[in-house]
Amino acid sequence: MQPFTTHTGTAAPLRRSAVDTDQIIPAEYLKRITRTGFEDGLFVAWRRNEPDFVLNQPQYAGASILVAGPDFGTGSSREHACWALLDGGFRVVISSRFADIFKNNSTKSGLLTVVLPQADVEALWAAVEADPATAVTVDLQARQVSYGEVTVPFEVDEYTRWRLLEGLDDVGLTERHLAEVEDYESRRPAWLPKALPALPA
Amino acid sequence: MPKTLAEKVYDAHVVRSAEGEPDLLYIDLHLVHEVTSPQAFDGLRAAGRTVRRPDLTMATEDHNVPTLDVLAPIADPVSRAQVEALRANAAEFGIRLAPMGDRDQGIVHVIGPQLGLTQPGMTIVCGDSHTSTHGAFGALAFGIGTSEVEHVLATQTLPQYRPKQMAVTVEGRLPEGVSAKDVILAVIARIGTNGAAGHVIEYRGSAIEALSMEARMTICNMSIEAGARAGLIAPDQTTFDFLQGRPHAPQGADWDAAVAHWRTLRTDEGAVFDTEVVLDAAELTPFVTWGTNPGQGLPIGGSVPDPAAMTDENERRAAEQALAYMGLTPGTPLREIEVDTVFLGSCTNGRIEDLRTAAELLRGRRIDAHTRMLVVPGSVGVKLQAEAEGLDRVFTEAGAEWRGAGCSMCLGMNPDQLQPGERSASTSNRNFQGRQGKGGRTHLVSPSVAAATALTGRLTAPADLQSADLTSAGA
Incomplete structure (x- = not known):
């Protein structure tokens, strides 16, 4: 996973709530077995059908920070939603509330999700709509979002922050504790099911 | 503790x-x-x-x-x-x-x-x-x-x-x-x-x-x-x-x-x-969705809501976007919404009991001439059991299509998809934009509402059938 320390870029205001993962990337784009190249599916229905959609506006074409309405990423567990955003050039999504699985997936794929109060999201929308070239800095080290004269702190748990700053892979971290996994396995009840084909009763 | x-x-x-x-x-x-x-x-x-x-x-x-x-x-x-x-x-x-x-x-x-x-x-x-x-x-x-x-x-x-x-x-x-x-x-x-x-x-x-x-x-x-x-x-x-x-x-x-x-x-x-959330079972009625997320639902006796009456700005904007996508007008009674396709299946409602419930309503009746109904068992096991009980014949004699098992039109990763603008009553779990096919419009319903809707061609509660003038098969 690519480490995340600090990022400065322009931001796209996505004034929609409950943006579900089917909008971020529709199911037909999930048939691929590779882990890259999902940018063509990113918000594809809105990009095709709505000329005014924010990412169709040239002033937001190069944005790398998405500022969305509440409840971003509801629905499916597809990590492809995070991959599509990353492949589409985004490093950060800001919202007042994320769906759990999307947020969790983002921490595994190196996409930073930042929770800000809705009032701060509204202020950021207003700023980037007034001047789309506004430079926005998201600093994970300092846990703050800043633009113009404004600086807003955000919360992130220490462990997730450390993993993102270092770009660490969870599997490697868990493998340090395999002795404890083995110990747990030795205590599991024998009647728990096995998935191997069952013998006829 | x-x-x-x-x-x-x-x-x-x-x-x-x-x-x-x-x-x-x-x-x-x-x-x-x-x-x-x-x-x-x-x-x-x-x-x-x-x-x-x-x-x-x-x-x-x-x-x-x-x-x-x-x-x-x-x-x-x-x-x-x-x-x-x-x-x-x-x-x-x-x-x-x-x-x-x-x-x-x-x-x-x-x-x-x-x-x-x-x-x-x-x-x-x-x-x-x-x-x-x-x-x-x-x-x-x-x-x-x-x-x-x-x-x-x-x-x-x-x-x-x-x-x-x-x-x-x-x-x-x-x-x-x-x-x-x-x-x-x-x-x-x-x-x-x-x-x-x-x-x-x-x-x-x-x-x-x-x-x-x-x-x-x-x-x-x-x-x-x-x-x-x-x-x-x-x-x-x-x-x-x-x-x-x-x-x-x-x-x-x-x-x-x-x-x-x-x-x-x-x-x-x-x-x-x-x-903690508390609901009184006795007050519940058949429920259908009108919008593009599963929270945008109402009792079937209701009407398409008016976004202008919503005080929360995010909720209002979401409702406006949903109604524009769904092609619905505020105030329309939900029971007057006509559907093209009924989908019975998915991990939500593709089990044997769901098929039995729908079949019971369809037995001896014909679905609406302008409505297609897909019945997709959740598994081969469900399919075989339904066939052993004769449910497949109930569905096909009513004019529905009896299919093989899978996720199917719940998310349209296979060929079972809605066409642009096509409207469905679906027993699946998500009414997101484009979920069942590009431009498709989804109303989430129960298996019995799905069956009743297939019979009339518009969103219908099972209780409506007893009073409705329905033509029986062969009549």
Whole structure:
């Protein structure tokens, strides 16, 4: 996973709530077995059908920070939603509330999700709509979002922050504790099911 | 300290707990399908890792599978490649696979319970958000992304943070024609599409206890549509009776030991929930959605809401966008909405009881001449049982299409899709824009509302049929 320390870029205001993962990337784009190249599916229905959609506006074409309405990423567990955003050039999504699985997936794929109060999201929308070239800095080290004269702190748990700053892979971290996994396995009840084909009763 | 059911299951699976770190949870069963797994297997190969517990892992093909000509090669080359990747990965890593054509094949959340692999008190994960279905057995079951699929394949564990606890209590008796689907749609409309974020929901109360296992699965299935990490129901005699004798259920002395343990899986007196929601079963009616998220629903007797009357700006904007997409006008009675297609199936409502309920309404009647109805059993097992009961003939004689098993039109990764502008009444779980096909418009309904709607061609409650002037087959 690519480490995340600090990022400065322009931001796209996505004034929609409950943006579900089917909008971020529709199911037909999930048939691929590779882990890259999902940018063509990113918000594809809105990009095709709505000329005014924010990412169709040239002033937001190069944005790398998405500022969305509440409840971003509801629905499916597809990590492809995070991959599509990353492949589409985004490093950060800001919202007042994320769906759990999307947020969790983002921490595994190196996409930073930042929770800000809705009032701060509204202020950021207003700023980037007034001047789309506004430079926005998201600093994970300092846990703050800043633009113009404004600086807003955000919360992130220490462990997730450390993993993102270092770009660490969870599997490697868990493998340090395999002795404890083995110990747990030795205590599991024998009647728990096995998935191997069952013998006829 | 008194614990909730979810806390008991969680605590029993903590392998490691350390200050300032997520807990490491052991996973008892890992279900795998073709869509969210290929990159995870690639990750294992790239790192030279193996699957730690292939004996606790089971794979099936469900999302991409066609429901016609199921024994022929898949025509779409991209879908076919994905299914073939799963077959190659299952063979390489020694994982049991129920492929197309196998009698155990089906939607991953239908086959786990059907085989008896889903049992009370287990932790179950799958790269699929509807894994919450398995919570109906008192298991802690949740959807994960592909990075986590790789993590479970490699270690049989997952780093997790302790979830918050929510109780959804439904007391009383459900009125005739009101089903589990209506209960969960009403719950989601109440708390919102992400209203249970960060929580595990325990469904409780006399109305929940009276439900069959199939109905409990419908409720737990849609926990994710309220944003919950998982949903579960305490196991009881209904649960044990469903499991006994299934291929992977414990037998003999093991069965007795298991049941003794399962009986302890109840929320303790005095356990504390962070959030509580209470519904009166007697007040519920058939529920349908009008918008583009599962929280945008109303009793079928209602009308399309007017966004101008909504005070919350985000809610109003979402409703405006939803109505524009759905092609609906505020004030239109929901019962006047005409549909083109009825879809009966999915991990929400593709089990035998769902098919029986719909068939009972269709028996001896013909569906509306301008409406098509697809009936897609959740698994080959469900399909065979339905055919043994003669339900397939009830559906086909009514004018519906009887298909092979899979996810089908729930998300249209196979050829079963809505056309642009086409409107459906669907027993599936998501009415998101384009979910069932580009430009398709979805109204979520229960199996009995689906059947009644197929008969009239517009959103219809089963109770409406008794008063309606319907032509019987052959009349």
